[in-house]
Amino acid sequence: EISRRRREQKLTQEDLAELSDLSVNFISRVERTKDQNISIQKLDSIAKALNTTTPDIINNAYRAKKIKPEKIHDNNTPVFMKKVINELRKLPEPKAERVCKSLITLLKEMNN
Incomplete structure (x- = not known):
């Protein structure tokens, strides 16, 4: 690509x-x-x-x-993660990207 x-x-x-x-x-x-x-x-x-x-x-x-992204409907994915992913999918792509970048930054800060 x-x-x-x-x-x-x-x-x-x-x-x-x-x-x-x-x-x-x-x-x-x-x-x-x-x-x-x-x-x-x-x-x-x-x-x-x-x-x-x-x-x-x-x-x-x-x-x-022709690869399909992994589905999140398996029983091993916690419900809260499914909720986050579903909410992200509702956002327009640029907003979802900004939210993901912010989440990644936040998670990295929490791990330090």
Whole structure:
């Protein structure tokens, strides 16, 4: 998905690396490797450089691979987590993204 968007915008890997403040090596590895863990911060940097959002990149990657996001209807997921996820789904994407970033920041602060 990242490679496709980059090419659509006629950017080289070097251009994207510079715009996202990441290394060319990292951009190359992200585009080559299908199942790589990328931090949200780095994915955010790439998304901004490509004039899109992180959720949009993720959603399009799922669609392209015909992968369905995990359902949260299993019995192992606590009810409060299901409620949070359902409320997030009701929000417009930009608001949901802001809420998620705030939650992540809060959780990191609580773990310190």
